[in-house]
Amino acid sequence: MTVALPPTAHRPALRHRLAERGVDRTLLLVLPGALAVVALFCYPFLYGLQLSFQPTSGATQGGFSFGAYHAFFSEPFARKSIWQTFSLAVPASLINVGVSVPISYRMRRDFRGKRLLLALLVVPITLGTVLTAEGILEFYGPAGWFNHTLNLLGLASSPVQLTMNYTGVLLSLIISGFPFAYLLTHSYLSGIHPSLEKAASTLGADWWQRFRHITFPLLLPGLMTTFCLSFVMAFAVFPSAMMVGDPDGKTHVISIEAYEAALEHFDYAQGCADAMIMTVLMLVVIVAVTTLRSRLYSGSTGGKG
């Protein structure tokens, strides 16, 4: 009796139990999208990972080898690309986030033309790095308007070299990265309810105290996310490092190293290894910032202000 009962009672019960936890046929809708991401992102990534551990053509032992990674770290030129990437990405994202904070703090309330200003800030994001780089080459170039103006103001007697070097790439990272950081900071800041600051000011806090003790702590988690996203963008700098930088010298960043290995030397194993190194480095930074972030306040910020 007791043994015979479960099969009849079990079948609907399982379906219902699953449905109670949210598992029903609706979930099948996830499949096409998820499968596409698995097939187009996860599979190539794992394939690349596997490929990067394959022995290089010179070695004969089959199966598994750190050859490509060893090659990357033993060659000073390749190894230095890590340092060069960081020395571009960290200052660029710090500048972008750092400048965004005071500007968005000042502009957090509505004023006439704010929507237009926000719309204008979107322009550099959509211009894309290639067009920005092309513009930078001509605007900041030795014969460009920028040097003309400097000359006119008497700030420089001979043209300042701003392109084809580190500065050019940094400029391009700021021009395309600052609006991005600003818009994100702005949306985080507008999520902090103004009444919190008002309450502080009724208690006699001046603007610096209000910013330091009320707004900034509430904004900090958002700032860290902004920093992460800016860093990811700057870390993967590729077209501008090629166009306005010095790709064989000071701005030989890791993405150029990976690209050259894979699509110029057709050494896919090396290219994939470089891409994996790049991903790991980036994930390390993200995990570090996220860990820091998780130690901060993460509750309500009073909703949209």
Place this chain on the structure above:
Amino acid sequence: MSVVLDRPATAAPGAESGARRRRIAIRPGAWLTWGALAFFFLNLLGVIGTVLLNSFGRSWFRSWLPGGWTTHWYSDAWTEFSLGQVLGTTVEVTFLVVLISLVLAVPASYALARRAFPGRKLLLGLFVLPILVPPIAYGIPLATVLYKFHLAGSVTGVVLANLVPSIPFVVFTMTPFIEQIDPRIEAAARMCGAGTRTVLTRILVPLLLPGMLAAGILVLVRTFGMFELTFLTSGPTSQTLIVTLFSAVNSAGIRSTQSIDAMAVIYTGTMAVLLLIALRFVNPTQLVARSSD
């Protein structure tokens, strides 16, 4: 807020804005922030303006403005870079990416918005990764795989590569949008005897259309400007405009910068039109992140 300090909190809105305008005049901090923004926009204007002027200039060396004006660089660029074909490919790729990513991702976001199931976080993680990892880092393995399957270099390969960031992007734009649609509307429709088909065509699609339009336009803008993935996977016949632009700049010396700039202006113009359309439907902050409101 500082207004409270400056004047009574009961001030009328008009008076408040008057106070704000006065404060801008006296506060050095305000000047500094406005100055920084103005400097940024001045540089931006210079960057875009130089390209624009150069594309119309006859020759431009060490003066403020080009020596004369002409439009022949545009016809030059059109023939030299076979822009007709490039633009055709660009439109083809972008629309295919928008269409396919919407078809694949909207159902997924519906399920993610409506159900709390075990493994939901894991699935969200799966969708976050392609946004987080830089395109170059996954583009190289992806290009390797596409070469293995002989898809690289074709329009199919470019579309497949561009789907990788687009699908998660649609998922993350659509999920909050669907979350704010009341599920009781669907329940009510079912109670009135509507089948799944009717619920889908009469209730869900009309409600989802604005969100799909916004997500579609955002994907359109992003795909149009996506350089890295297209660059890594395209061949001579499947280049989009931005890749052609990059190749032209990087192999410069043979080509006149003016016709490259003409192409850049065509690119910017198209982008500006797309952007104006996009801004009619979406908030600027949505272009960089999922909207917080």
